[in-house]
Amino acid sequence: MMDMQRFGDPNRFEISARWLEDREPRERLPKEYGWSMGELCIKVGGVILTEHRIHGRSQDAIQWYLGPVVSWMLKQWKWLMHEEAYVWPTRAGDSAAFTVTADLERYMGSDFPRDKEIYKRVKSWWIRHALRSADPSALYPHIFIRRVEDNIEVSWLDKQPEFAPTGFELSLNPGTALLAVDEVAAPLWDFLRWATSSARPATECDRTQVDALRTRLDSVLRSQPAELEAVHVTNEILNIIREGVQAGRWTPNRRALATPPVITGFDAPVLMFGGLNVDIGAHDARALFDVLIRQHQGHEHEQLNALVSSPSIYEYLQPYAHGYELAYQIRESLRIDPCTAFIDIEQLLTDLGITILETHLETSGIRGVAIAGQDFSPAIVINASHKFNSNSRGRRFTLAHEFCHILFDRSRARRLSHISGPWSSARVEKRANAFAAMFLATPHALEKALSTKDPREASTIKHLANKFEIGTAALLEHLRNLDLISDDDFQTISGYRHHPSSPMR
Numbered sequence: 001m002m003d004m005q006r007f008g009d010p011n012r013f014e015i016s017a018r019w020l021e022d023r024e025p026r027e028r029l030p031k032e033y034g035w036s037m038g039e040l041c042i043k044v045g046g047v048i049l050t051e052h053r054i055h056g057r058s059q060d061a062i063q064w065y066l067g068p069v070v071s072w073m074l075k076q077w078k079w080l081m082h083e084e085a086y087v088w089p090t091r092a093g094d095s096a097a098f099t100v101t102a103d104l105e106r107y108m109g110s111d112f113p114r115d116k117e118i119y120k121r122v123k124s125w126w127i128r129h130a131l132r133s134a135d136p137s138a139l140y141p142h143i144f145i146r147r148v149e150d151n152i153e154v155s156w157l158d159k160q161p162e163f164a165p166t167g168f169e170l171s172l173n174p175g176t177a178l179l180a181v182d183e184v185a186a187p188l189w190d191f192l193r194w195a196t197s198s199a200r201p202a203t204e205c206d207r208t209q210v211d212a213l214r215t216r217l218d219s220v221l222r223s224q225p226a227e228l229e230a231v232h233v234t235n236e237i238l239n240i241i242r243e244g245v246q247a248g249r250w251t252p253n254r255r256a257l258a259t260p261p262v263i264t265g266f267d268a269p270v271l272m273f274g275g276l277n278v279d280i281g282a283h284d285a286r287a288l289f290d291v292l293i294r295q296h297q298g299h300e301h302e303q304l305n306a307l308v309s310s311p312s313i314y315e316y317l318q319p320y321a322h323g324y325e326l327a328y329q330i331r332e333s334l335r336i337d338p339c340t341a342f343i344d345i346e347q348l349l350t351d352l353g354i355t356i357l358e359t360h361l362e363t364s365g366i367r368g369v370a371i372a373g374q375d376f377s378p379a380i381v382i383n384a385s386h387k388f389n390s391n392s393r394g395r396r397f398t399l400a401h402e403f404c405h406i407l408f409d410r411s412r413a414r415r416l417s418h419i420s421g422p423w424s425s426a427r428v429e430k431r432a433n434a435f436a437a438m439f440l441a442t443p444h445a446l447e448k449a450l451s452t453k454d455p456r457e458a459s460t461i462k463h464l465a466n467k468f469e470i471g472t473a474a475l476l477e478h479l480r481n482l483d484l485i486s487d488d489d490f491q492t493i494s495g496y497r498h499h500p501s502s503p504m505r
């Protein structure tokens with residue numbers, strides 16, 4: 001029996017496979033890919049995703065036809081490696097495995113025409129990204145692969161295959177990993193190359209199928225970088241970027257590999273507008289692209305650069321607790337006394353070399369935008385049309401929120417162009433909101449301000465809001481998270497106007 005052929009690093013991403021002799025005669029096997037019996041094993045971060053028990057024995061690799069997997073990966077290659085955004089309205093806080101599976105279930109049974117339409121879109125996305133769509137009769141785990149900024153997200157659930165034989169059980173727990181693009185693309189490509197070159201067709205018909213796979217591999221290899229990148233953004237955005245390039249205002253700065261054919265680092269405007277599950281109008285796209293061009297070729301202050309890091313958003317920590325912790329760290333690094341009540345956030349950002357811009361954007365929901373990274377002078381754009389930014393308290397909160405993105409939400413290449421709104425990852429947004437609240441008001445300062453006052457009095461809340469220059473809704477949520485007021489008090493004071501789980505604003 002041939003050895004498993006291994007591609008990649010099992011502690012990052014590894015795919016391994018081998019062909020098996022089928023004991024059945026060829027004519028009794030499926031016409032399509034019946035020649036391709038083999039074993040497949042996938043490991044991510046040292047976890048064996050294909051591990052399962054069968055008749056009491058534990059196995060790493062799953063035995064099944066490899067042909068459909070190879071065919072699917074080749075067909076979906078550009079989507080697997082470059083598509084991030086969902087093509088239907090959804091809250092995208094979780095991994096693709098969770099989001100897409102939940103939405104499929106939600107819309108599947110519905111009789112409403114609108115829901116049926118959405119279901120079709122969810123299903124088409126699922127076909128492009130879910131391994132199980134390669135072969136619904138196979139026993140593969142529910143693994144999803146998609147692009148997230150300049151990373152590849154691999155996520156999986158613990159759902160058992162629908163048609164599993166008795167005695168078969170996958171062992172995995174749900175999980176998510178964000179990996180560098182080449183850490184996933186290279187092993188997958190090497191696997192595809194191995195599979196297409198070593199396949200052993202038995203009949204003339206089998207040979208045609210293998211030839212078709214080889215032809216497809218060659219054609220994927222000839223994909224142009226611009227074509228691959230186009231998967232990440234809408235055509236409208238792409239045209240606006242092209243106009244900028246043709247007018248000589250922008251030189252694309254994407255990084256691409258020829259083999260495997262992937263974009264490892266998107267062109268900056270593609271990174272900015274890609275992954276957005278919203279239609280940004282042409283006016284706003286142009287306005288934000290202009291800001292990007294304006295900030296390009298700039299640089300970042302040393303002091304700011306020293307504060308930047310990329311803590312995982314999948315920490316085993318509530319996003320609000322994580323945001324609080326990060327705000328504490330930054331206040332300490334900037335030597336701001338924990339008891340200081342009023343923070344002059346505008347001055348502080350300006351001192352760190354962050355430009356503050358204000359513009360009127362049309363897309364409802366955009367609160368602020370943060371731009372930073374190598375070759376860029378950092379900037380925060382405040383959308384003056386957003387009602388939240390209509391007063392100085394709201395603007396201060398937006399500035400602190402975007403400051404969090406600048407510090408902690410950069411891509412692998414330490415680039416950032418984050419557009420804050422309801423379409424952004426809920427975890428990232430919650431973390432930034434908590435950061436903003438804590439950065440503007442620490443419990444030390446709040447407790448000090450509260451020492452002689454009753455926090456349940458409306459006048460106290462007003463007093464605190466004035467003192468810290470922070471909106472009352474955000475302040476109340478913050479006080480509750482800090483256990484400075486109880487859930488009951490929170491509801492009484494806010495007059496039930498705010499749903500307890502509403503995001504902090």
Ligand SMILES: [Zn+2]
Binds near residue numbers: 401418419420421
């Ligand atoms: Zn945000």
